[in-house]
Amino acid sequence: MQTHAAKRVEIIIEAPMEERLTRALAKAGVTGFTVLPVLGGSGRSGRWSREGQVSRAGGMVAVVCIVRPERVDTLLDAAFAVVERHVGVVSITDCQVLRAERF
Amino acid sequence: MQTHAAKRVEIIIEAPMEERLTRALAKAGVTGFTVLPVLGGSGRSGRWSREGQVSRAGGMVAVVCIVRPERVDTLLDAAFAVVERHVGVVSITDCQVLRAERF
Amino acid sequence: MQTHAAKRVEIIIEAPMEERLTRALAKAGVTGFTVLPVLGGSGRSGRWSREGQVSRAGGMVAVVCIVRPERVDTLLDAAFAVVERHVGVVSITDCQVLRAERF
C-alpha cells in the first residue's frame, strides 16, 4: 500500500494548557491533532497521578499531531511558545501515513 | 539487550467502528493490538471533544498494533478497508521490540 | 528548531504491575515517564476490554519513557526484569526531542 513520509509530534502538557496549545497550533495552520488522556507520570517536578488530584488542576494530556515533514518546524515553533514556561515534553518521530492528501 | 525490528501502526478511528476494525484485523491474522482512549481532536471535520458528546456516538479510539515488518502490508490492507469511508488517521513507525517470538 | 536524538520506549503492562515497574525504573535512574490508560486489547492471552473487568484486576496501562539513547539499555534491563514473567509488550522508537537537558 502506498505510504508517505510524515512526522508524528507528541506533546505532553498540563491539562489547563491544552486549550492554549491547540489554539496556537490552529493559528500556525496545524488543524489535525488528537488528544489522549494521561493517568500520571514523573519528571523533574516529581511523581504525580490522577488519583492524587482534586479535579482538573494538575492533570496532563498528550497531544499527538501528524504533519508533513516540511510543516514540522512551524508546528514546533508554535508548540514551543506555549510549552516553554511550562512542564511538559515534546518528541518527534518519523512515520509513514496513508492518504497523504489529508495532512 | 537483544531487540528486533518491527512496525508500530497507530489507527485513530471512530469508536463505533472499533469492533469492525478489530474484527478485520483478526481476520487478517493480526491478533496483537492495544486500544487507547481518546479525549478529543481536530481534523478536516472540525474540532470535537468527549465533553461535547452524548454517549458513545462520536468518540474516537486509538488502536496500536505492533507487527513484524513483513506483516505490515496485510495489516494496512485490512485496516484500510474499514477506515476507507470513515474519518480517521493511520500512521506507521519503525520500532524495535523485545521478545520477537511474540509478534 | 534545535532537536536532539532520543529513544521513546513504550511498555504496555498490567495495571497491578505499574507500581512495580515505575519503582524499577526509578531505581535504574529513569525518572521521566508518562502513564496512559488503556481501554482494551488483544494478544496471546486473548481479547480483553475494560468493560469486561470488575475493578482493577485485569486492566493494563501504557508507560511511555523518553530517554537519551545511551540510557536505553539500562532502562530495558530494568523494565525487562519486571515484565519478564508477565504479559505485556515493549517497543522502542527513535525520536527527536526539544530541550535535551531535560532527559
Next chain:
Amino acid sequence: MDSLLSLAAANVLSPMVLSFALGFAAALARSDLTVPEAAAKALSLYLLFAIGFKGGVSVAESGVGADLVATLLAGVALSFAIPLIAFGILRTVSGLSVVDAAAVAAHYGSISVVTFVAATSALGSAGILYEGYMVAVAAAMEAPAILSALWLVSRGRKETHPNEDGLLREILLNGSIVLLVGSFAIGWITGPAGLEEISSFIVAPFKGVLCLFLLDMGLVAGRGFRNASNELRPPVILFGLAMPLIGGTLALGCAALLGLSAGGAALLVTLAASSSYIAVPAAMRVALPEANPSIYLTLSLGVTFPFNLTVGIPIYIAAGGLVA
C-alpha cells in the same frame, strides 16, 4: 388556552428545564463546566432503569390487553413513516444531499428517551395519568426509523445493505433499548412489591437526578450549537422546529384512533415529536459515514431537543387533553 399557558409556565420554570437552560447558557458562555462522561452515562442508566421499571410495575397493576399491542404497532408504524415525510420535506426545502437528508430524517423517526422522561415528569407534576406500557412503545420506536433511512439511501445505489455487518442486530440490542425493555420486564415481574423495595432509589430522587442530567444535556447541546450553528442554514433550523409538530400531529391522530388516555396521547405525541441523539447518530457513523454529523447532531440536540423541552411538551400535553 389559559391552561396551556399555565402549563407552559410551570414547565419552563421547573428546576428541570432551568437546569437545562443553565447548562446551555454555560456552554454558550464557554464556561469549563462539564459533567464527566462516566457520570452522564451513569445518570442515563439510572433514568432508563427507573422509567422502565416504573412502566413495568404499572402494567403489572393494570393488566395488559389488545391496546398495548395496538399502540406498539402504531408506534412502530410512526417510526417507519416519519423519516419518509421528513426526507421529502428536507429534499424539497433544505438543499441537503440525499445522504444528509436521510440521516437527519432517521433522527426524527426515532425518539429521545430524555424528552419522554421529561414529559412523564411534567405529567406527574400536573397530576395526569398515562398508560404504563408507553415505555415499551418508546423502546419499540427507537430502531425502525434507521431502516427507513437506509432504505432511502439504498434506493439510489447498490452498496449499502441494511444488515451490513450485523448493524441490524446492533441497533436492536443497543444498550438503551435493552435496559429499557429489561427493566420494564423486571418491573412487570416484581410488580408493586418490587417497586416498594427500591422506590426510595428510583422514585423519590428521580426528578433531582433528571435535573443534573438535563444540566449535562444543556452543556452538550450548547457546545454543539456553538460549534456548528453556522453549518445549519435557516431552512434546516426551521425544519428542526416544524418537524416535531408534524410528527406530533400524526401521532395525535393515531392516539385518537387508539383511544389512549390524555396522558398516553401526550406521550405518544412526544415520542413522535422527539428526535434521537444517541442510538441513531451511532448507527449513522457506521452505516452512512458520509453524512455530516454536525448537521444531524446539532439539529437534533441543539434545536429540536430544547424546543421540545420548553415549548413542545406543554403543547403535547394540551393536545393529549383534546383527543382523550
Next chain:
Amino acid sequence: MDSLLSLAAANVLSPMVLSFALGFAAALARSDLTVPEAAAKALSLYLLFAIGFKGGVSVAESGVGADLVATLLAGVALSFAIPLIAFGILRTVSGLSVVDAAAVAAHYGSISVVTFVAATSALGSAGILYEGYMVAVAAAMEAPAILSALWLVSRGRKETHPNEDGLLREILLNGSIVLLVGSFAIGWITGPAGLEEISSFIVAPFKGVLCLFLLDMGLVAGRGFRNASNELRPPVILFGLAMPLIGGTLALGCAALLGLSAGGAALLVTLAASSSYIAVPAAMRVALPEANPSIYLTLSLGVTFPFNLTVGIPIYIAAGGLVA
C-alpha cells in the same frame, strides 16, 4: 422445604437478582449495554461504605464480646483452610496445573463482598436478624486465602515469596478491606446518631443501588462467560458449583459451634461459599502471573457468583435456620 422453596422464589424474583439476570442475558446476546467503569467503582464504594457503616452501628448498639473475636478467628481459619481443600479437589479431578489450581483455590478461600451484601439484603427482606460484626468477619476473610495459595505453589519451587515486593501489605491494605473496616469503625464510633444523619443516603436507596450494581456484575459475568466458557472443562465447572456447598458446610459447622444466630450463621456460610473476583485476581496477576486469569475469573464470576446469588443464598439462609 416449603419455606426453602418460597425463600428461593422470593430471592430469584427479587429486583436485585433479576437485574443481574438482565445484565447476564444482555452480555450473552452481545448487547453494547455497559456501566462505565468509574460508575461501577463508585457503586461498589457506596455498597462497601454502607454495609460497613451499618455493621459498625449495630455493634455500637449491641455491644461486643468474646463472640466477635471467636467468629473472626473462625473466619480467618476458614479462609486459610478452604484453599487447601479446593486445591486437593482440583488436582484430583480437574487436570489443572499446580499454579492454576492454587490460583483458583485462593478465590474460593477468599470472599465476595457483593454476595455477602446480597445475602444481608435477602435476610432483611425475610426479616431475619444477624450479628452486625459479620461485616468485620467478611473483611478478615479476604486475605488469608491468598497466603494459603502462595504457600501451595511455593512448596514446589523456591522463587515465590509471599512477601515479594510488599505484596502482603498490598493485600491487607487493599481498598475494599480498608473501606469496609474503616466505615465499620466510623459506624461504631458514631453509633445510631451517626446513622440517623446519613441513613437516607446509606439505608433507603441501598437496594436500588444494589440493583444497578448487580446489573453491571451480570454484564461482566456474562461477558466473561461468553469469552472464556470454552476454557472451562466440565469438571472445572462442576467444581465451581460444588465448592460453595463444601465450603458452606464447613462454615455451618463452625457457626453451630460458635452459637451464631440464624442470620449470622447464614452469613458465615455465605462468606465461606462465596469466591473473590476483585482482590484475589489482582493479587494473582502480581504473584502468580503464569496462572490463567480466564480460568479463575470466569469460574468465580461466571459460575459461582450466579450460583450463589440465585440458588445458593436461599440454601444458606435455610441452613442457617437449622443450626441456630
Next chain:
Amino acid sequence: MDSLLSLAAANVLSPMVLSFALGFAAALARSDLTVPEAAAKALSLYLLFAIGFKGGVSVAESGVGADLVATLLAGVALSFAIPLIAFGILRTVSGLSVVDAAAVAAHYGSISVVTFVAATSALGSAGILYEGYMVAVAAAMEAPAILSALWLVSRGRKETHPNEDGLLREILLNGSIVLLVGSFAIGWITGPAGLEEISSFIVAPFKGVLCLFLLDMGLVAGRGFRNASNELRPPVILFGLAMPLIGGTLALGCAALLGLSAGGAALLVTLAASSSYIAVPAAMRVALPEANPSIYLTLSLGVTFPFNLTVGIPIYIAAGGLVA
C-alpha cells in the same frame, strides 16, 4: 468554652469528619483505596448544585435587601485583601520566593466550597440558622484573590498581564462558580415549590454524599501530604495553621459591622479562613507556572483543609455566636 468543646467533639466525631480521617489515614498507609476521578467530580457537582439551590430557595423565602449586597461587597473585599496580608507574612517568615509566596497567598484569599459545605452541615446539626445568600458570597469570593496575587507578581516584572489569553474570563466562568451561581438562581426562581420537587435528591442524602466526598478529599490530601510533606518547611506549615485564624478574625470584624446572624457570621469567617484547592491551582498553572504546585497544593489541601474541617469549624461557629 464548654459549648465550644462539645461543638468540637460533635464535629470531630461526625461521620463526615471521620470519613475524611479514614481517607487521610488510608493514603498515609499507602492503601490503594481510590475514588474514581469521574465519581469525585460528580459528587462535587452534586454538592455545588444542592448547596446553591438551597441557598437560592432560602433567599426566595426570606426576600433580599441591602444586607445581601453589603455582604457580597465585604466578601469581595476580603478576597482581595487577604492575599496581600498572606503575602506579607510569607515573605517575612517563610523564605518562599516572590512567585511561590504570591501563589500561596492567592489560595488563602479564595475559598474552599467543601469547607463551606461542611460548615453549613455542622450549623445544621447544631440547629443554627444562617442567611441563604451566603452561597452567593462564597461564589463571589473565589476569584478576586487571583487578581491580587497576579498584581503582586507583576509589580516586579513586565510580562504577566492578568488578562493574558482570556485568563480573567476563564476564572470568572470556571465551572464551580457557574454551577453555584446558576443553581442559586434556579433555587431563587423556583422557590420552595421547586425545592419540594427535588428535596429527596438534594436535601435528604446530602450529608451521606458529603461523607463519600470527604473520604476522597482525605485520600487526596493524605497522598499530597505523603508525597510533598518534605517540601514544606516548618514556617510554611505554621502559616497554613495560622492564616485561617488571621483571615477569620478579619471576617469576624466584617460580620459584626454587617450585623450578620450567628450562622451567617460563622460562614463568612469560614470562607475567609478556608483556602482554595481547585480553581486557584488551575489558574496558577496557567498564569504562574514557575510557582511550585507541591507547595501551594499540599499546604492548602494537606494542612489548612484538615485544620479547618476538624478544629477550625467549631471555632468559627463559636466565634459567630459571639458577634451576633
